[in-house]
Amino acid sequence: MNNNYAIKVTNLTKRYRQLVAVDDISFEVNKGEFFGFLGPNGAGKTTTIRMLTGIIGKSSGEARVMGYPAGSIEAKQLSGVVPEQSNVYMDLTAWRNLMLTAELYRLPPSEAKARADNLLKQLGLFERKDSKAREYSMGMRKRLLLAVALISDPEIVFLDEPTSGLDVQSTRFIRGLLRDFRKEGKTFFLTTHNMSEAAEICDRVAIINRGKLVALDTPENLRITSGKVSLIDISFDKPVSVEALEEISGVIRVESSQAIDRAERMKEMAATGGMGPGRTGAGMRGPGMAGRQGMGIPQAEPAEAGEKKPPSNRFRLHTEDTGEVITVLVDFSRANSLKMNVLNVNPPSLEDAFVMLTGEAKREK
Amino acid sequence: MKNRILDQIIRSIAIVKKDVVIYYSKGPVVLMGVLWPAIMFISFAFGRGMAIENLMPGLIGVSVFFACSAIAPVAFPWETAQRTLERLVSAPVAIWTILFGDMLASALVGIIISIAPILIAIGFGVTFTSPLMLVFAIIVGSICFATMALLLSVAPVSGPQYTQMLSTLIKFPMMFISGVFIPLANLPAPARAISFISPLTYFTDIARYATGHGSYLPLYVDFLAIITFTFVFWVIAVKLHNRTLPLRV
Numbered sequence: 001m002n003n004n005y006a007i008k009v010t011n012l013t014k015r016y017r018q019l020v021a022v023d024d025i026s027f028e029v030n031k032g033e034f035f036g037f038l039g040p041n042g043a044g045k046t047t048t049i050r051m052l053t054g055i056i057g058k059s060s061g062e063a064r065v066m067g068y069p070a071g072s073i074e075a076k077q078l079s080g081v082v083p084e085q086s087n088v089y090m091d092l093t094a095w096r097n098l099m100l101t102a103e104l105y106r107l108p109p110s111e112a113k114a115r116a117d118n119l120l121k122q123l124g125l126f127e128r129k130d131s132k133a134r135e136y137s138m139g140m141r142k143r144l145l146l147a148v149a150l151i152s153d154p155e156i157v158f159l160d161e162p163t164s165g166l167d168v169q170s171t172r173f174i175r176g177l178l179r180d181f182r183k184e185g186k187t188f189f190l191t192t193h194n195m196s197e198a199a200e201i202c203d204r205v206a207i208i209n210r211g212k213l214v215a216l217d218t219p220e221n222l223r224i225t226s227g228k229v230s231l232i233d234i235s236f237d238k239p240v241s242v243e244a245l246e247e248i249s250g251v252i253r254v255e256s257s258q259a260i261d262r263a264e265r266m267k268e269m270a271a272t273g274g275m276g277p278g279r280t281g282a283g284m285r286g287p288g289m290a291g292r293q294g295m296g297i298p299q300a301e302p303a304e305a306g307e308k309k310p311p312s313n314r315f316r317l318h319t320e321d322t323g324e325v326i327t328v329l330v331d332f333s334r335a336n337s338l339k340m341n342v343l344n345v346n347p348p349s350l351e352d353a354f355v356m357l358t359g360e361a362k363r364e365k
Numbered sequence: 366m367k368n369r370i371l372d373q374i375i376r377s378i379a380i381v382k383k384d385v386v387i388y389y390s391k392g393p394v395v396l397m398g399v400l401w402p403a404i405m406f407i408s409f410a411f412g413r414g415m416a417i418e419n420l421m422p423g424l425i426g427v428s429v430f431f432a433c434s435a436i437a438p439v440a441f442p443w444e445t446a447q448r449t450l451e452r453l454v455s456a457p458v459a460i461w462t463i464l465f466g467d468m469l470a471s472a473l474v475g476i477i478i479s480i481a482p483i484l485i486a487i488g489f490g491v492t493f494t495s496p497l498m499l500v501f502a503i504i505v506g507s508i509c510f511a512t513m514a515l516l517l518s519v520a521p522v523s524g525p526q527y528t529q530m531l532s533t534l535i536k537f538p539m540m541f542i543s544g545v546f547i548p549l550a551n552l553p554a555p556a557r558a559i560s561f562i563s564p565l566t567y568f569t570d571i572a573r574y575a576t577g578h579g580s581y582l583p584l585y586v587d588f589l590a591i592i593t594f595t596f597v598f599w600v601i602a603v604k605l606h607n608r609t610l611p612l613r614v
Contacts, residue, residue, distance in 0.1 A: 053455045056611045073369075076457035083455060087448040091387045103379030104456040106372070148452070 003067065006031045006156050006187035007052065012061035014047050021047040023211035024061065029189060029204075031155075034182050036202035036219075037191045040358050044211040045191040046084055049160045052189070053081045066155055077105065080149035084160035084191075088144050090134035094125055097133060097144060098151050105152035112151065119147040123177065139170030146177065156187040163194065175201065195351035199223075205350070209358040222353040231346045232317040232325060237339040239311035244336075248328045250321035256312035314342075373462040380453075380466025381473065388436045389474050397435070398474070402428040402482040409546065410489075421486040422572035423545035428482045429503060430510045430565050431536065433475035437514030438532040439525035440467050441606075445613045446524055460610055461603045468511045468599075475507035491576055498584070499575035505588060506568040509595040513564065515602040521612040539563050548573060549581035564594040 007029035014022040022044040029035040039045045050056045052063055054071025063070035066078045088097045095116065102112030120126040123143040133141060142162065149157055162178070163171040171194075178201055182188060192198055198205050199219040207215040207222075215222055245254045319325045322345055333340050388394065405424055409415045444450040453463055486493075493499055517532045542556070543565035549557055560566040567587040574580035580587060 050614070055451055055454050055614050073373075073457045073459065076455065079455075081452075081455040083451045087452070089383065089387060089449055090447065092383070096386065100379055100383050101456065103382070104376055104453075104458055106376060 004030055006066055008064045010062045012063050013059045014051060015059040020211050025213045027206055027216055031187055032185050033203045034188045034201055036198035036205035038198055038205055038354060039208040043208045045208060046160055049158055049191055053079060053158050078155045080152060080154035080157045082145050082149045082159045082162050088133045088141060088148060091132060093130050093132055094144050095129045097148055101148045101151050107152060115151055119150055123147050139166050142166060159190045161191055195354055199350040207354060207357050214357045219350045223350055230319060230322045233344040235314040235342040237341055239313055241311045242309040245315055250319050250325045251317050253318040255316040257314040260316050373459055376458050377462045377466035380463055381470045384467060384470035398432050398478040399481050401431055406485050417489045418491050418576060421491045422576050423569050425479060425482045425572045426565055426569040427540055427545055429475045429479045429507055432478035433471045433507050433510035434514035434536055437467050437471040437511055438517035438528040441518040442522050442525045442528050451614045454614055460607050464515055464602060464606055468515055471511035471514055472507040475510060476503055479503045493575050494577035495575045499572060502568055502571040505591050509564050509591045512595050512598040516598055519605040519609055521609040539565055543569060545569055564591055567591050
């Protein structure tokens with residue numbers, strides 16, 4: 001095995017009777033890398049991380065962590081884990097929680113105490129170190145979970161949705177901490193729903209959907225490769241007919257304000273895979289901002305054939321030729337004595353790439 | 366291999382400490398451990414007029430048995446419900462290490478709780494003719510009962526109430542088939558035959574010997590039986606927990 005790999009997964013599969021939760025996936029994570037593992041709910045993220053951390057066994061294939069079989073004592077000794085569903089011991093103080101983990105990892109007591117002191121200070125929990133975990137807020141418990149995962153100074157840290165269910169402040173705090181910890185050269189394996197989190201922190205991301213790996217690249221490359229079509233958000237001072245804009249050369253599709261709002265709602269549903277409204281995460285963009293349509297993503301409901309679309313002030317234009325369309329739009333405005341109030345060009349985001357990849361997979365299914 | 370086992374045993378001490386703090390140092394658990402033998406003593410000594418010297422060996426046995434099997438059956442489902450089991454499993458410990466820690470904690474509590482009925486016995490003038498044999502029996506018996514308790518928590522349920530129910534269904538009948546209140550020699554032959562399937566029988570037999578009443582079986586048979594039960598319980602518990610643990614997390 002290449003010693004540069006922190007994780008090497010080959011044809012890893014997990015079956016639950018008829019259900020294939022993880023389907024023959026292969027990937028590598030380099031040492032010192034911050035690796036994101038993305039996917040909608042039920043895609044197989046948590047199952048994968050659980051196999052890698054030895055919480056559950058695999059059905060077939062191979063997974064190695066720091067050169068050791070995933071789930072072996074040796075691999076676990078070098079790993080720290082923040083499981084999504086797990087909790088700290090509520091009846092133990094933060095300090096006792098850390099000491100318990102330190103003892104499970106057989107850390108020398110003096111080293112354990114020094115690390116616990118540092119981590120609790122770094123995570124802003126030192127003042128409350130003698131409080132029982134049940135007295136902590138959810139955000140504090142998540143920070144304590146992170147401290148527990150880092151107490152053994154692991155070489156690789158598995159983070160399963162570390163900011164899920166947290167408020168904006170706690171999310172930002174933990175994200176900031178992760179950025180700090182990555183400077184220590186540790187390898188991080190992060191699963192998240194939050195695209196901006198992944199785009200911001202991760203060196204590379206893998207996208208899993210329905211148990212299969214559908215993409216693996218840097219966030220930037222994923223954006224670029226999914227980004228043939230750009231979106232132009234435009235609003236005029238007077239209503240304009242949709243048909244007039246559809247006639248512009250290079251415009252693939254035009255959405256009016258009502259269609260944009262409908263499409264955004266559908267896109268959110270596709271992205272969350274049943275996550276439900278309101279869980280878009282801090283980094284996801286709200287309605288009215290750019291989203292990706294026409295590339296396998298669920299589309300806005302089309303107008304009935306022959307139905308005349310009502311004029312609107314606000315539109316979203318889909319195009320592969322942004323420069324040309326903008327030039328024509330300026331001419332169009334002048335010719336029709338229109339004033340452009342807003343003109344935004346939105347390149348595709350990681351979220352768009354994610355929706356495209358997972359949305360397309362859904363449509364294929 | 367030897368080092369690896371020793372390494373895991375050392376790690377299991379962390380689990381013992383955790384169990385003692387989380388489960389066994391709770392007021393109601395401690396109180397129950399002390400009250401249980403006292404209530405049993407009052408019920409049988411005063412309520413039914415049973416001779417104290419006849420009662421005490423069984424009482425010691427029942428106290429140790431119940432103390433050892435009070436928490437171990439609910440620890441796994443409790444940790445499943447509290448979502449702490451996954452954390453434990455992701456640490457560098459084997460499943461048997463977690464079980465070993467739970468078993469040691471339960472056995473330790475059984476050994477400590479045995480002091481209560483012994484003090485009651487001494488207080489009422491019972492003399493122990495073989496105290497060392499009793500101490501040895503308490504240690505071996507506690508380990509055996511604690512290991513048996515691990516078996517009661519095998520079912521991958523998420524609520525402690527389910528194993529608690531199963532545990533009660535098994536523990537109480539055992540009390541009545543193990544020659545606890547009637548010496549083995551006085552039991553009818555069929556009842557005596559049934560009593561041999563319970564490890565509590567052998568413990569009580571040794572306790573009876575330790576109080577100077579003589580044992581029904583040779584002591585080495587009693588000890589051998591307890592050790593055999595422990596070994597069998599342990600092997601089955603590890604095997605079954607290895608199978609059911611992934612269903613819990």
